[in-house]
Amino acid sequence: MSTINHAQDISRFYEIVGGNIRNYRNIGQLSLQALGDALGLTKKTVQRYETGEIKVDMDRLAEIASALSVELAALLEGTESMLGAEPRAAELVRLPVAGKVSFNNGDLQYREIKGYEATPKAWVNEGEHFYLQAKDDCMAAAGIIQGDLLLIQRQDKIADGEIAVVLVNGEPALRRVYCQGDHFILLSDNVKLSPIIREAGASYGTDIRIVGKVLKSIATY
Known part of the structure; x- marks a missing residue:
């Protein structure tokens, strides 16, 4: 070195x-x-x-x-640059930081790409991954605050209580997801925000869609 x-x-x-x-x-x-x-x-x-x-x-x-x-x-x-060494590319992957996401014929589309984040491969062993920025403090109790970079694993099935990115009328929101019988309940850690409740079939319709699970939150300040 x-x-x-x-x-x-x-x-x-x-x-x-x-x-x-x-x-x-x-x-x-x-x-x-x-x-x-x-x-x-x-x-x-x-x-x-x-x-x-x-x-x-x-x-x-x-x-x-x-x-x-x-x-x-x-x-x-x-x-x-200070060490006169190149990053070890084999240990890192570059993932998009999306401003918005949407679906087109069932495929996830990244929109308004803000850049690419070098990410340890150990974090993203399988599946599709990307970043979004937290837009508010609705999950502050979980250590996620406005501006944090969120590493997301694309998946449309979430275990009860896990934090997911969910499209609500086309806009991404962070919520804990619960399945109660034939209903999905989307909760914020902010008690001032009302829960979102939908029938299981409707939750994957046009108004609400689960995008993926939040794996990590990275402070940017």
């Missing part, structure tokens, strides 16, 4: 790596304390890694990657 020569680049390198650690910790829904405990470190030390305040060597970074269940390359994402 190449070394970084300039002080400014060194500082920026650890800021980027720290930001990656923070993002993947949030994805895994780990607190600073929980990650620190897994590594035998204090909460403060982990926090200082995330802010780039202190350096983290490659051996320690590999331990952090293992504790977060991600590849080391994921924590180095964005530093390739």
Whole structure:
């Protein structure tokens, strides 16, 4: 691995790596304390890694990657030009970030593509995957807030209580899906939003359609 020569680049390198650690910790829904405990470190030390305040060597970074269940390359994402190395393409896939989705003759269509997100292959072993951005805080209790990137696995069958992207009159919405007899119930974690209830046959009709399951939520702030 190449070394970084300039002080400014060194500082920026650890800021980027720290930001990656923070993002993947949030994805895994780990607190600073929980990650620190897994590594035998204090909460403060982990926090200082995330802010780039202190350096983290490659051996320690590999331990952090293992504790977060991600590849080391994921924590180095964005530093390739500083290291003089190319991303390891075999470990990543690029998935579309869709502004909207729709169906055409039963096929899912991505619309208003905003870009492509490099994604660890381990996250998307099977099936069709894409990203949407959360448009509100209706699932804040589940750790999903407005602006988060949502990794979606395309599927039209959802287990009770799972969070799915559902098209309601053509617009994507996040809801927990429940099947009660011959009815589907779509619930938000926000008690101010009324549940949506449809007969099982109607739920796959023109007004409501399940797009896919939310696998991960990635903070973008």
